[in-house]
Amino acid sequence: MNEKNIPAIVISRLPKYLITLEKLHNQEIEKTSSNELGALLDITPAQIRKDLSFFGGFGKKGSGYSIPNLIHVIRDILNLDIVWDVAIVGAGKIGQGLALYEGFLNRGFSIKVLFDNDPNKIGQRVGVHQIYDIRNLQVIIQDLNIKVALVAVPQAHAQKVADQLVQAGIKAILNYTPVYLTSPNSDVVILQIDPILQLQNMTYYLK
Amino acid sequence: MNEKNIPAIVISRLPKYLITLEKLHNQEIEKTSSNELGALLDITPAQIRKDLSFFGGFGKKGSGYSIPNLIHVIRDILNLDIVWDVAIVGAGKIGQGLALYEGFLNRGFSIKVLFDNDPNKIGQRVGVHQIYDIRNLQVIIQDLNIKVALVAVPQAHAQKVADQLVQAGIKAILNYTPVYLTSPNSDVVILQIDPILQLQNMTYYLK
DNA sequence: TTGTGTGAATTCCTTCACAGCG
DNA sequence: CGCTGTGAAGGAATTCACACAA
Numbered sequence: 505m506n507e508k509n510i511p512a513i514v515i516s517r518l519p520k521y522l523i524t525l526e527k528l529h530n531q532e533i534e535k536t537s538s539n540e541l542g543a544l545l546d547i548t549p550a551q552i553r554k555d556l557s558f559f560g561g562f563g564k565k566g567s568g569y570s571i572p573n574l575i576h577v578i579r580d581i582l583n584l585d586i587v588w589d590v591a592i593v594g595a596g597k598i599g600q601g602l603a604l605y606e607g608f609l610n611r612g613f614s615i616k617v618l619f620d621n622d623p624n625k626i627g628q629r630v631g632v633h634q635i636y637d638i639r640n641l642q643v644i645i646q647d648l649n650i651k652v653a654l655v656a657v658p659q660a661h662a663q664k665v666a667d668q669l670v671q672a673g674i675k676a677i678l679n680y681t682p683v684y685l686t687s688p689n690s691d692v693v694i695l696q697i698d699p700i701l702q703l704q705n706m707t708y709y710l711k
Numbered sequence: 712m713n714e715k716n717i718p719a720i721v722i723s724r725l726p727k728y729l730i731t732l733e734k735l736h737n738q739e740i741e742k743t744s745s746n747e748l749g750a751l752l753d754i755t756p757a758q759i760r761k762d763l764s765f766f767g768g769f770g771k772k773g774s775g776y777s778i779p780n781l782i783h784v785i786r787d788i789l790n791l792d793i794v795w796d797v798a799i800v801g802a803g804k805i806g807q808g809l810a811l812y813e814g815f816l817n818r819g820f821s822i823k824v825l826f827d828n829d830p831n832k833i834g835q836r837v838g839v840h841q842i843y844d845i846r847n848l849q850v851i852i853q854d855l856n857i858k859v860a861l862v863a864v865p866q867a868h869a870q871k872v873a874d875q876l877v878q879a880g881i882k883a884i885l886n887y888t889p890v891y892l893t894s895p896n897s898d899v900v901i902l903q904i905d906p907i908l909q910l911q912n913m914t915y916y917l918k
Numbered sequence: 919t920t921g922t923g924t925g926a927a928t929t930c931c932t933t934c935a936c937a938g939c940g
Numbered sequence: 941c942g943c944t945g946t947g948a949a950g951g952a953a954t955t956c957a958c959a960c961a962a
Binding site: 515516518519520522523524544545581582583584588590596597598600601602604607608611612613651652654659675676678682684693695697698699700701702703704705706707708709710711 | 725727730731752788789790791795797804805807808809811814815820858859861882883885889891900902904905906907909911913914915917
């Protein structure tokens with residue numbers, strides 16, 4: 505299904521379609537159209553149809569898309585048919601905030617462990633999660649076979665942590681520090697969440 | 712200088728150039744080239760030169776760009792010649808984490824106020840910041856003439872808060888909730904930071 | 919010689935417009 | 941009819957390649 509080389513920009517829109525479809529689904533709506541979806545997302549209907557057509561024809565001519573089916577299909581494309589276990593590195597405010605956030609599970613992710621290097625934090629709980637010693641990071645991640653990690657440590661430690669994660673077999677890193685992380689391993693996906701990059705982008709349009 | 716209609720994608724790269732230039736600057740490096748910058752950012756040199764040429768010719772043929780000058784120019788383009796005051800709405804873990812983060816100031820932003828609706832939190836301090844009653848949001852934001860806000864409230868309240876912010880004169884909102892915020896006012900810039908959208912994007916490339 | 923700035927070429931992405939199916 | 945799926949057209953963004961200035 506996702507054999508061909510799908511443009512990254514197409515993939516990046518699928519999660520947006522998904523969250524909107526799930527919202528409609530929660531309202532017990534069963535069908536939608538590229539028109540309706542486009543209006544909700546501020547994306548042209550043609551764009552949505554073309555994006556979906558990369559993967560097959562999921563709609564019915566004249567009547568649109570079955571929402572449950574389209575949710576299923578998109579989750580499948582994005583490999584969200586399974587729940588991904590997640591490790592959080594750094595139990596500061598951001599790390600703890602992420603650990604306590606309850607929105608992960610029904611969108612395909614389950615927080616499994618939380619690491620810190622502060623002896624006062626190690627062993628403590630954050631919600632249902634225990635904080636583990638970062639020195640055990642590699643062993644635990646390998647044992648639990650975790651592939652996805654969030655990095656929320658002080659920026660000075662970010663690259664070192666990333667290296668350890670990659671060595672432990674992590675394949676996707678979401679980086680909350682303002683450091684460009686690199687991996688020698690080219691099959692690791694790294695994305696950055698730097699709020700200041702976004703703010704600096706917005707200020708261009710002000711004034 | 713930024714009169715013409717510059718593609719948004721060009722603007723979105725300028726903060727990345729800036730953070731890299733600042734990093735070089737901290738290492739006391741005075742000059743760089745589109746080649747060097749491109750290697751650091753994984754962007755082609757031609758792309759960088761073309762982006763910068765939208766705003767003028769800032770390099771010297773044969774020798775490249777003066778880093779202090781280019782930093783100055785980009786900050787100027789992005790309206791970062793002034794420091795923007797910022798309000799944070801929501802003093803949960805994420806809001807507090809943002810409030811305590813010390814990286815804002817030297818990148819052009821200064822956290823000025825923090826709001827919450829929890830009586831137990833109102834009046835407390837988070838670092839140097841005091842938590843204010845969200846009922847005073849509009850008055851305080853107007854009085855302080857704040858234009859930039861971070862929203863880190865539970866998602867059920869996100870749109871209501873955004874409406875209040877817009878009414879108080881906020882022009883840029885960085886939204887940490889997984890809700891698509893809208894503004895009747897089209898001169899308000901809203902960007903979303905939803906970690907799950909990013910994670911769902913990454914899982915496509917796994918397995 | 920080096921590395922910018924930029925038209926031209928190319929590649930990529932979006933939108934159009936409509937045949938065709940339900 | 942209504943709405944999808946899709947070739948073809950159009951538009952945007954990236955890359956090429958080179959004249960030119962330091």
